[in-house]
Amino acid sequence: MPLVLAATPIGDPRDASTRFREELAGADVVAAEDTRRLRRLAGELGVELPERVVSYHEHNEASRTAELLESVTKGERVVLVTDAGMPSVSDPGYRFVRACIDAEQHVTCAPGPSAVLVAVALSGLPVDRFCFEGFLPRKPGEKRRVLEELLHERRTMVFFEAPHRIAATLEVMADRLGADRQAAVCRELTKTYEEVRRGGLAELAEWAAEGVRGExxxxxxxxxxxxxSLEDAVAEVLARHDRGTRLKDVCAAVATSTGHGKKALYDAVLSHRASANRPDRSRSD
Structure with missing residues (x-):
């Protein structure tokens, strides 16, 4: 029997699919990020859960994965759910999926609501190509570094953020990506107080300074x-490297964002440094 990743509603219980209900009811074991939330959701859906419902969250993933993998290998149907959306997408689940794959056990999915897709669709920004960046680092320096690496990313970008950090994050985004860079802040998606604010990053940062609640x-x-130009790309590499990032890592990031080849850019940086360190022989002794 497989591991089933089952997507939970991101806000409105009515978004739960028929298959989601069937997977909960037919499971031998349900592993939930928060068992109380799961029981409340099951009650709202009129679903009777199996006897064995266990917690599976970031604090017990390591220890519980082996236990649940044993259940899968014994032929039990294990359903994994998180508080909202798809398991393993910035939520617990990846470790369990990887363990099942390594043990040659079947993994399947009961798809459902996704905050990423809903937000992209509502943003009004281009949706033909986009990338999911998850949560940015909490430390300001690391957050700035990641955003600098995304400066030239041409795809629409999607991030998750906690409400108490949203204002600071938007300020850093405005500083690193541009005050007028168009964006959308989506909160409480599919819930009663759903709100989508659109505008430039600086404008959104000013709005968020008053306080924002919700997911x-x-x-x-x-x-x-x-x-x-290659010259400008070299200058960007040198500037980032001076701030402490490893040269090869910087070259890889700048190459991706500028379209230059990684090796060509790396060689150009070394050549520039060699020229800068070479004694000036144009002047007479």
Missing amino acids: ITIVVGGAEETIV
């Missing part, structure tokens, strides 16, 4: 296509 998803428009 937050940020959608940021991609960078406009620009032609970055």
Whole structure:
């Protein structure tokens, strides 16, 4: 029997699919990020849960994965759910999926609501290509570094953020990506107080300074296509490297964002450094 990843509603219980209900009712074991929330949701859906319902969250993933993998290998049907949306997408689940794959056990999915897709669809920003960046680092320096690496990302970007950090994050985004870069802050999606605020990053940061509540998803428009010269790309690599990032890592990131080859950019940086360190022989002794 397989591991089943079952997507839970992100707000409105009516979004639960028929298959989601069937998977809960037919499971031998249900592993839930929060068992109390699961029992409340099951009650709202009129679903009777199996006898064995266990917790599976970031604090017990390591120890509980082995236990649940044993259940799968014995032929039990294990259903994994998180508080909202798809398990393993910025939520517990990846470790369990990887363990099942390594043990050659079947993994399947009961798809459902996704805050990422809902936010992209509502943002009004281009949806033909987008990337999911999850939660940004909490430390300001690391957050700035990640955003600098995304400066030239042309795809629409999707982020999750906690309400108490949203204002600070939007301020850093405005500083690193551009005050007028178009974005949307989506909060409480599918819930009673759903709200989508659209505008430039600086404008949104000013709005968020007053305080924002609820589950937050940020959608940021991609960078406009620009032609970055090799000389400018080298200058960007040197600037980032001076701030402490490893040279090869910086070259890889800047190469991706500017379209230059990684090796060509790395060689150009070394050549520039060699030229800068070479004694000036144009002057007479």
